[in-house]
Amino acid sequence: MANKEITIKLIKSPIGRVxxxxxxxxxxGLRRMHHQVTVADTPENRGMINKIVDMLAIQES
Incomplete structure (x- = not known):
């Protein structure tokens, strides 16, 4: 994975979650609702994204 990045946006609140x-x-790196960040496409980040995929809007670039 050479320099691939994923842009993610928090669209649901983490309040009341595990x-x-x-x-x-x-x-x-998400701090608040509708905050958008760009992270590297690594297995570690993919694992975290897959855990909370229902809370995120994901755009691959």
Whole structure:
């Protein structure tokens, strides 16, 4: 995976979620609702994204 990136946006609140899911949100660098970040396409980031896929809008670039 050579320099691939994924843009993710938090579209649902982590309030009331399992502690591990909230940790994934913070680990991906998302701070608040509708916050958008670009992260590297690594297996570690993919794993966190897959845990909370229902809370995110994902755009691959």
């Amino acid at each position: 502690k591990r899911h909230r940790a994934c949100v913070r680990g991906l």
